Amino acid sequence: MQKKIFRNMQWSILIYAAALAIIGLVALYSATINTNNDEFNRQLLWFIIGIPVLITVALVDYELLTRFSPILFGISIVLIIGVLFTTPINGATRWFNFGFFSFQPTEIAKITYILFLAYVFTKMQKKDEREISKIKNLLIIFRNSGSADYTYSDSTEFW
Numbered sequence: 724m725q726k727k728i729f730r731n732m733q734w735s736i737l738i739y740a741a742a743l744a745i746i747g748l749v750a751l752y753s754a755t756i757n758t759n760n761d762e763f764n765r766q767l768l769w770f771i772i773g774i775p776v777l778i779t780v781a782l783v784d785y786e787l788l789t790r791f792s793p794i795l796f797g798i799s800i801v802l803i804i805g806v807l808f809t810t811p812i813n814g815a816t817r818w819f820n821f822g823f824f825s826f827q828p829t830e831i832a833k834i835t836y837i838l839f840l841a842y843v844f845t846k847m848q849k850k851d852e853r854e855i856s857k858i859k860n861l862l863i864i865f866r867n868s869g870s871a872d873y874t875y876s877d878s879t880e881f882w
Contacts, residue, residue, distance in 0.1 A: 737781075748763070748767060795838065796838070803828050806828055
């Protein structure tokens with residue numbers, strides 16, 4: 724089973740992502756060489772943390788994620804609502820601040836929204852092949868597709 728997972732993995736994407744991250748680290752190091760390298764050290768730490776997370780996510784079966792996507796999407800919506808009650812950062816309440824790092828729930832919501840749409844389209848297609856082509860159903864799904872990224876801001880300007 725493990726050999727099959729690693730055989731089906733697209734290694735080129737992993738290599739390109741690692742190369743881009745390393746290029747970014749080198750560029751950041753050269754930009755902060757005359758400072759105390761706080762930004763570089765933080766980026767390097769997240770790079771080191773991100774590698775095991777990348778491998779773990781790559782090994783998770785996407786069908787399992789799709790099966791739990793309604794629950795994950797619901798959790799992300801609760802997090803988006805919860806962020807409205809946080810302390811504003813630069814005039815906007817879009818972040819959960821945990822002291823040593825900040826977390827923006829809309830980034831997770833984007834991923835769970837895509838998984839949820841895949842789940843809905845699969846259910847519609849299993850129900851009836853023509854069901855997915857009905858415009859009314861697609862409008863219901865896409866009606867508020869961009870609303871997850873518009874959280875409360877103290878600013879009077881919308882854009």
